[in-house]
Amino acid sequence: MTILALDWFLLIEKLILIAIIIFASLGVALYTTFAERKVAAILQDRPGPNRAGPFGLLQPLADGLKLITKEEIIPTHANKWLFILGPGLAMTAALMTCAVVPWGGTIEVLGHQVDLQIADVNIGILYVFAVVSMGVYGVMIGGWASNNKFSLMAALRAASQAISYELAMGLSLIALLMVTGSLSLRTIVEQQVGHVWNIVYQPLGFLIFFICALAECNRTPFDLPEAENELNFGYHQEYSSMKLGFYLFSEYINMFISSTIMATMFFGGYDLPFVTSHLSIPGTAAIVGIVVLMAKVVMFIFLFMWIRWTIPRFRYDQLMDLGWKKMIPLALANMLVTGFFILWHQNNWHF
């Protein structure tokens, strides 16, 4: 079936996959906001949202409705176009990351093999990094366009935090890539299926990556960009209605995606130990894979929330000190040790 020299089946398959993954990300993010409030409530010994629907399950819909119907305010001297562009960019960057994540194995639809992944590019991890570094623009443009000096200061704070922790994040991943020898996320997962997970080889690398992921998602103890009770809210101070909702929502999507990346890189992705490599029917393997990956992701999201409602936030100089003087040297040392062990292993454990 080739009209206009296009493979229409591929095009439609990818479009459907993109639509499903975007809606799934939005849905997960929606219910992450609900889970956040429930976890906070449990940790603080109170019932939490329980009015809308059974167990308060309709609460996120009510929140969304409230945000949409609120009055939309654009400050008088704000730069109108950039003010609107900011939240859009933040949301786009958050959603773009999921393109390279393998969500499961392969399923068969109408006689075609369909990979449960939008794009298996051989630079998967670098793509994630590129998109993450784009996320800074949404924050910076929004903060600057509000024409409010507190917003601008918060935007600068957020941007410098993101840039600082990106470095340590990249360095911690280099050690992992030295072990796997591939940048493609699908290959990294397939190496772990039936073998030990990468966390065994790179425990320190995972710790550094996790801390940097907390900082990249602006989660406590690194939530200085939006310290509402100390630093006069954040870069979205002038925002209202759904534009504010976009900023808050993009953070939950970022949290979901970074949990997925951590599960994929260090915890075997869609691999269920001792089971996945023995599943003979391809369809079941894919479905079991999706469920297993989601379970891992939910665990990480819970960990993020647990940390948020347990630990107080850092001071800004402590944050920078941790990033530049502790995380980066630690990641470099991790890289050196990993390289040493790889060489030693290649030499059959002889010096």
Added chain:
Amino acid sequence: MAITHIIFWFLTALALVSALMVLLSKNPVYSVLWLIAVFFAISGHYILLNAQFLAIVNMIVYAGAIMVLFLFVIMLMNLDKETEPQKDIWMKVAGVISGGCLLIQLVRLAKDAPEMVNKTALLKTGSIGLIENLGKVLFSDYVVPFEISSVLFLSAMVGAVVIGKK
């Protein structure tokens, strides 16, 4: 038209329009944003040439790091239309003429270069831009310049720290 041609023309138009908008926008913040769009379009061209590593590094380094710094500086400089110095009309004419001369020279050189005569770009094929080939070349044939440039980066970093400490 194959899909690569459609994408090629789209990216080319995007790159040229964005590059023009970098020059034409009055607001320097807009200029920076259009420049980021140019980098995106160029990265798209790299992907069409199957140089995925170059594409993504172009995005990480230029669009993701250098342009953030530009944006930082421009946002903090507080540029207003009133305070911005107005240039003389003759300066603008001279700029256009000299820039045009440079453009003609560059186009002529590119047209006559022996590497480019009777050659067409390889779309979707070719593996020189893939990360494994690039890595092998960098660490075997060009290892000395590669390592020397890393020393250069180190000295730049030390310089930045020294200036920052003052």
